[in-house]
Amino acid sequence: MQELRERILADGEVIGHDILKVDSFLNHQIDPAFIQRMGREIAARFVAAGVTKVLTVEASGIAVAAAVGLALGVSVVFAKKRRAVTQQGDLYAAKVFSFTRREAVHITVSPKYLRPEDVVLIVDDFLAHGEALNGLVSIVRQAGAALAGAGIVIEKRFQRGGEALRAAGVRIEALAAIEKMENGEIIFA
């Protein structure tokens, strides 16, 4: 998506050789109209897949996932990052290591909101090492639901998180795919 690549080049900050900070429009401040355009673009790529539910994980994925759900006319479920007092009973769960936060969290989804008859589109802001995506795929499998694929805003290809899933036949669409980041420069795939 040309607008996204331009925005990454204009506003993205490369930290070290593997962190891309896009706090100005995606991860801390969001531009709602731009989020809607990205959501519609992800929705368009999966419009023929018969999606019945969008699945993401709190927090940065929520706005984009809501825009995808709005465009497809389906509900959005966001996995929670720990068990809250209001979450009771059996939950689908996966352990996810966050390289940004340097800690493992449990992500959980209530079986009420992900059913075996669902066709699920996973949406997230970043795909890097694939920890969150693998956790979300595991939750879709636990629910016995069908997986339409994953729509990602920014994929950092060099961290190879998508390789195993693509090899296993999972369709992954990224709006911007970064081949490498060197000396603060961003090179798209």
Place this chain on the structure above:
Amino acid sequence: MQELRERILADGEVIGHDILKVDSFLNHQIDPAFIQRMGREIAARFVAAGVTKVLTVEASGIAVAAAVGLALGVSVVFAKKRRAVTQQGDLYAAKVFSFTRREAVHITVSPKYLRPEDVVLIVDDFLAHGEALNGLVSIVRQAGAALAGAGIVIEKRFQRGGEALRAAGVRIEALAAIEKMENGEIIFA
């Protein structure tokens, strides 16, 4: 907002005498079209306030805040719940106790995205004891920005979180206000 009150009565679960679980459309699963309607309603109530930025806190407030921002044509900033590796330098911060999670968290906002010239509308999913709202108001004050008020989806009046702020002149608008919850029954204000 009539549609919201009906939805709360149809889908809300009262746990004990103070927790209202609305996981089916707001806090775990979200209905994107309904979220848009709620966002437009909050935006309409503050349309004359000259809002330049919407402020919320991750995670459940993000979808509604994005809808408000879209309707008002302004950016949305979501306070983060702890310092991540990608957040560096001085931050506006407030300590917030979560009664749902029974723990205190630090919420932070980068000074880059909240400026003294901003007119800020705070948006959140719930107002109960007022912990999150007080923390967000503190952050607006730290930034030296003007506060247009707060737009809340569900206010639980009996937990009195809005009283001190209203007494101090802060305008708080709730789409649904609950006077009390008794024996699983929800009584609106």
